Amino acid sequence: MTKTDQLPPLRLKKDEDKRLRRGHLWVFSNEVDTERTPLTGFAPGDAALVEDHRGKAIGCGYVNPHSLICARLVSRDSDHPLNQSLLVHRLKIALALRERRYEAPCYRLVFGEGDGLPGLVVDRFGDVCVVQINTAGMESARDAILGALEKVVRPSHVLWRCDSAMRELEGLDRYVEWAGDAGPETLTVQEAELTFQAPALTGQKTGWYFDHRDNRLRLRPYAKGARVLDLFSYCGAWGVHALAGGAESVVAVDSAREPLESAQDNAKANGFEGRLTALCGDAFEVLESLIADRARFDIVVADPPAFIKRKKDYRAGLGGYRRLNQMAAQLLERDGMLVSASCSAHLAEADLTRTVLAAARHLDRSMQIVEYGQQAADHPIHGAIPESRYLKAIFSRLLPASATP
Secondary structure (H helix, E strand, O other): OOOHHHOOEEEEOOOOOHHHHOOOOEEEHHHEOOOOOOHHHOOOOEEEEEEOOOOOEEEEEEEOOOOOEEEEEEEOOOOOOOOHHHHHHHHHHHHHHHHHHOOOOEEEEEEHHHHOOOOEEEEEEOOEEEEEEOOHHHHHOHHHHHHHHHHHOOOOEEEEEEOOOHHHHOOOOOEEEEEOOOOOOEEEEEEOOEEEEEEOOOOOOOOOOHHHHHHHHHHHHHOOOOEEEEEOOOOOHHHHHHHHOOOOEEEEEEOOHHHHHHHHHHHHHOOOOOOEEEEEOOHHHHHHHHHHOOOOEEEEEEOOOOOOOOHHHHHHHHHHHHHHHHHHHOOEEEEEEEEEEEOOOOOOHHHHHHHHHHHHHHOOEEEEEEEEEEOOOOOOOOOOOHHHOOOEEEEEEEEEHHHOO
């Protein structure tokens, strides 16, 4: 992928270039003029020069003929295809934002389309970079990605965490492996004054959820003296931040033991030994048990995995959010706070708000929204791609119905 005059064209049907001209990066298979440029002429990951119906270049991209999103743009300049030079340039732009925003080198360095590199995610943990490749085009550029990282951030270790379910849609195998010498078993994260450890090889996603970092800080002012329930807690980030805000105690719930052990270790390492209790089990089953025991909390954090991963999952997934928030609300004190989050791009913020309101009204309580949260600045939103704004968080007080009309 060095010279665009050597790239095969991928021509679009008439008027199918409008969305790309407005800034979007995706080409869908039904937008391609397959009579002039058959998709069958491309192998997964092949580079292409995307053209409008007249043959005028729109930009460079890569193709996967077997995917609904059959091509993704990586450059508007037909002279700059996906190669190490382009990757270095994009990494430098991405790094400039993170260094301006964060003191410690712990952040999402590359957020796919938001940083102009669709299909690529890079998280930085000091001198360790964890890389997730989700598309065939980026998989083809794996060596160039490694070379660009070595040139721009010079990591001591790079971990390929290429085990996302998205890879199956691209026809790619899953794997987790170090590039070169093996790195540490745990990743070190710094957030504000806190330090966390998370498992490198077996942790969720790329090891840490940097996207909620600002929302965890938002929780602190409400946490003084509070009893907190942290659902889907993973390594305890929400709970430990609540303790740093003065919470009396935290109950962390997760379905896996290893992250819960990390949560307790993280609480201890930050000076909160004995104040975080771990409950291992399915969140809904734990909620049922806590409700039966008439447990009460001042704050409940409900930050589940995506219940709606595809549009066709919307109805079932929305039912999951409704059930979760209704059960969580039952555990709140009379002036309790529910922090309800969703990482489902297909769930609009307004729908999540209505879900929490329905949970409140079901219990004859009023909902008072005090803050909205979204993904942190190291997950920049692409202005033309609404799907890149995926994270929502609602901080709401659930009050007795008599408190407000």
